[in-house]
Amino acid sequence: xxxxxxxxxxxxxxxxxxxxxxxxxxxxxxxxxxxxxxxxxxxxxxxxxxxxxxxxxxxxxxxxxxxxxxxxxx
Numbered sequence: 001x002x003x004x005x006x007x008x009x010x011x012x013x014x015x016x017x018x019x020x021x022x023x024x025x026x027x028x029x030x031x032x033x034x035x036x037x038x039x040x041x042x043x044x045x046x047x048x049x050x051x052x053x054x055x056x057x058x059x060x061x062x063x064x065x066x067x068x069x070x071x072x073x074x
Contacts, residue, residue: 023052
C-alpha cells in the first residue's frame, strides 16, 4: 500500500471533527508552501538590508556605551 493509499484509507475512517482538523491542517500546509522562503531568497533579503542594519547596530552601540558611561558617573 502506498503512502497516498494509506492516507486515503485513514481519512475514510475519520469522523466529522477529525475531518475538519485534517482540512485545516491541509490548508496550513498549502499556505506554508506558498509563503516559505528558500535560502537564496533569505540571503538576498539579508544582503539587501546589511548596510542599514550595520549602521543601526553601530549607532545603537554608541548610544549604549554613552549610557553606560553616564551610569558609571552617577
